[in-house]
Amino acid sequence: MTSAPGSPGDVLTLISAGSATTRSDLAKITGLARSTISQRVDALIESGLVEETESGESTGGRPPRQLRLHTEDHAFAGIDLGATHCRIALMDMSSDVLAECEDPLLIAEGPETVLAHVDRRLDELLERAGRPRAALRAVGMGVPGPVEFATGRPNNPPIMPGWNDYPIPEHFEGCAVFVDNDVNVMALGEHRNAYPGTRHLLFVKIGTGIGCGIVAEGTLHRGAQGSAGDIGHIRVSGHEDAGCRCGNSACLEAVAGGAAVARRLTELGIPAESGADVVALVQGGNTQALRLVREAGRLIGEVLASLVNFFNPEVIVIGGALSRVHEHLLAGIKETVYRRSLPLATHHLSIVPSRTGINAAALGAGILAIEHYLSPDNINRIVNA
Amino acid sequence: MTSAPGSPGDVLTLISAGSATTRSDLAKITGLARSTISQRVDALIESGLVEETESGESTGGRPPRQLRLHTEDHAFAGIDLGATHCRIALMDMSSDVLAECEDPLLIAEGPETVLAHVDRRLDELLERAGRPRAALRAVGMGVPGPVEFATGRPNNPPIMPGWNDYPIPEHFEGCAVFVDNDVNVMALGEHRNAYPGTRHLLFVKIGTGIGCGIVAEGTLHRGAQGSAGDIGHIRVSGHEDAGCRCGNSACLEAVAGGAAVARRLTELGIPAESGADVVALVQGGNTQALRLVREAGRLIGEVLASLVNFFNPEVIVIGGALSRVHEHLLAGIKETVYRRSLPLATHHLSIVPSRTGINAAALGAGILAIEHYLSPDNINRIVNA
DNA sequence: GAACTTTCGCCGAACATCGAACAAAGGCCA
DNA sequence: TGGCCTTTGTTCGATGTTCGGCGAAAGTTC
Structure with a gap:
């Protein structure tokens, strides 16, 4: 059983979310009496969770005292x-x-x-x-x-x-x-930081490996065994020769991950060991690296196209080391997703680079x-x- | 704001779910006083939502009056x-x-x-x-x-x-x-009817087309545009020649749907128009039809393997017209899913035919x-x- | 049939919430 | 400057809700 509506916890949630900054606001939103709200707020202040700041702007009467989280002791x-x-x-x-x-x-x-x-x-x-x-x-x-x-x-x-x-x-x-x-915490960070109003979001991390964090109805979907979002070992067509460390072949990670792109560059005589090397080559203008990154984007796009049909997210965020060259990666991804996914699902779909970056x-x-x-x-x- | 815990609605939910059949049960579960529960139950009886039945079994003292939904007026x-x-x-x-x-x-x-x-x-x-x-x-x-x-x-x-x-x-x-x-309502019906305790379930309908209903955290996931679960147009590898009514090629539905299997049988000189014809042929022991159904299962399994990695469900239910020959379909599906999905995700995964059947x-x-x-x-x- | 157990209604006590009244703090205007 | 208006915030008695103890009811056990 959860707590009653309008409990101190609910009041704090409203203050914390910025939905209300004064006692009056809280009374309006919760529908509780002003006196009740005052009591709740007093309890929160007593517990050191909320503090009053200088009075705010008057709207013609007594100016309200602003409330905010008391952040200093935590x-x-x-x-x-x-x-x-x-x-x-x-x-x-x-x-x-x-x-x-x-x-x-x-x-x-x-x-x-x-x-x-x-x-x-x-x-x-x-x-x-x-x-x-x-x-x-x-x-x-x-x-x-x-x-x-x-x-x-x-x-x-x-x-x-x-x-x-x-x-x-x-x-x-x-x-x-x-x-x-x-990847789950990255998805959460990106969602709360950059897309708080979005209900369904995918965060795709492209580094050495490839993973995906899933936000459904605003909360993390972890799956039955906590292994949801493990998209790095989804099969992509036409790469049966690419063996993967998981024992299968043609895994997305084995053909489009940072390590895979680096290996293919090395095979072309351009030494690269990791995703970071690939990024450096692309930023240095190496056309082969650029081509392979775009091709990796297409392969990732093929998998994401399936997931768009299945999950129907509002936003797909691309993050991870390789997203530092996201123009090329995103070009390949978008090209494939918009070709292979259903119009209804892609109509309002955004595919964007991470705004939260390295700290997500x-x-x-x-x-x-x-x-x-x-x-x-x-x-x-x-x-x- | 939702209602307070232990409200009449919550009490009814417990009765309806079968979690509690007596006032005492309700008091224990909700933590409310017996007198409060009595008042709630009275209100529910007054509103015609609940009724008392004959006394139940005594456990050594006064036998409790059993409660149940008053179903007659609704x-x-x-x-x-x-x-x-x-x-x-x-x-x-x-x-x-x-x-x-x-x-x-x-x-x-x-x-x-x-x-x-x-x-x-x-x-x-x-x-x-x-x-x-x-x-x-x-x-x-x-x-x-x-x-x-x-x-x-x-x-x-x-x-x-x-x-x-x-x-x-x-x-x-x-x-x-x-x-x-x-497909969404079929998923809901199957979940509530056969797998009520399961948190994450997929219901795959294989008929003329192929679709999927998604139950996540016990509720239907409909996606941003309500198009989630549209897996019939996910691309499968190695079938670039198969054109689909959606305009793309190699869509799952175009190679493994009932209509597609029927068409391929027809091409082999075995006339079939629909999924129902295919089912009839399989039930009649036609080996070509059997082979093609199993092959369709493998193709569906390829897509489901991706979705298992991504979504990590506990149960996948196979329904729809073609599931009437589910032994052969399931054989193909399981074979591929267990080969291509990650062990952590498949370890506790069940892939089963619909128990709810035609009325789901x-x-x-x-x-x-x-x-x-x-x-x-x-x-x-x-x-x- | 007496003692025990469990259920259930009743009722006063404890508690939470409300709303009216009042105080506080500013704006507006003569 | 001072009076009046508006809005905010607090106090306090009234109201309604929930609790828990008590006793009656309805069985079982011995």
Whole structure:
């Protein structure tokens, strides 16, 4: 059972979403009496969740006192663990970034080493932001592999040796921890940051591998086993010769991922090892690299065309390392999607590059944590305590 | 804002779902005081929504009075309009079928003719069930084409001439009307009837065309334009020569739909016009037909393998005309899905024939109507009136 | 048939919400 | 400058809702 409508948690949600900034607004929106709203707001202020600011503009009578989240006593961390990097964003309740950092870090070194590093950086960030460790209320984390979201344990992740079934949340004491696949948190970050009004969105990450985060009805769709969005191993036609590390052939990732494009360039006598090299070549004007990236776009577009027919999203966001040359990638993708998908599904469909960029994962992970903390049920618990 | 927890609507939901059959159960589940529950139940009985039955079994003390939906004064209709048929199920609040009928009916005759026919049949069914027209509270309808669900208007349906943008709900006065794509209501019917505990389910209808209804988090996913699940025009590899009525080539429907299989049989010198002919041939033991159906299964399986990776459902249900020979179809589908999808996604995946059968659409349409009528908000409105 | 168990209605107490009245704080205008 | 209007915010008694204890009802167990 959820809480009653108009509970402190609901009131905070309205303030947090910016739907209401004054007691009067709240009364109008919720339909509750002004006196009741005042009582709710008092409780929220008492709990340190909301604060009053200077009076606002008068509309002919007494000017209303503005309300906003009291962000000073709280902190949240969004942690983006990649195969070879670690990014952390320390955020406040309004999803504003207080401090951030980025390091090279091999996830293959295992959970103890990696999480110890995270811990040190987290302390540094808290100090830079001038907040005590106790201010840290919740932590979100994105990792490059499948996760059982309910328990925060990686589920046979192929590129995270030593992490299988490791109980990540237990490492952080005294605060709620949410671990999810990196593409899911990127999708969440992009959605909340750039397309908050959109109901159905796909975030496609094109790097060494290819993955997809799914936002349906405004919330992440993780699927039955938490493996939804694993589109890198969908078969594309006409590439039966391309073997994939998963054991099958003709996987999207094996023909259009950053590593695959690099390999094909190398075969053409243009040395490239990774997606980053490919990006550098394209930016340097190499026509072969440009051609292959566009061709990769077409192959990705073929898969996305299927998904557009199936899922009918409003927006598809293209992110990941290769999206830094998104003009060429997007050209190939759009060309194929608009040719192969049904008109009804593509009529209002936007296919766009990520606006949130390199920080989408860390931000999304932080937002995952913040949204849990600000959920009406959790707020009601805090206020009643 | 939704209603408070433990409202009459919530109480009815628990009774309706079978989660609670006595006042004591309700008190335990909701956490409300027994006296409060009694008051709620009284209000529901007063409104004619709930009734008491004979006392139940004693567990050592006073036996509880059993509660159940008072189904006698209400009726709901589920209408399944196909290209060439019309099935109607008259149902009560418990989703039990009171009366049903089935006629050949060409949807191409246009909305006035078709809806007039529906009206006549509806009156007959109501009379057979001994309920007045006023007992009809809500109507659900599935139609063979895309629909804007919010308004109940068909959206450029290819095989429903004259229906484009026709305001179907206006035809039924005095009761709520919900119009949806036929595959969506079939998915709903199958889910509620056979897999109520499942969170993510796909219902694949294989008839002349191929479509898919999507149940995500227990509710229908319709997509941004209501065109989600239109998988019939997803491209399959290796069939570039197969032209499709949509203008593209190599569409799944153009190579694995009932009409396509029939055409290929005809080319082999075995005359067949429709999916029904194909079914008859297979049931008659024709090995060519059997081979082609299995091959069609493999092609469908190729597409489903992609969707399993993307959506990660718990159950895929195969329905539609061709599923009457489901052993052969399923063999082809499973073979491909289990080969091409990721182990994590297929580990707990079931691929099964429809258990609800020919009536899935009419039942699902009725359930669509009933669930709206029994939604807590609607019940609270009724009780407070 | 006495003791026990469970259900259920009744009723006063506790609690939450409401709305009226009033105070506060500004604008508007003579 | 001062009076009046508008809007905001608080206080407080009235109202309505929910709770929990008590006793009656209706069975089982011994």
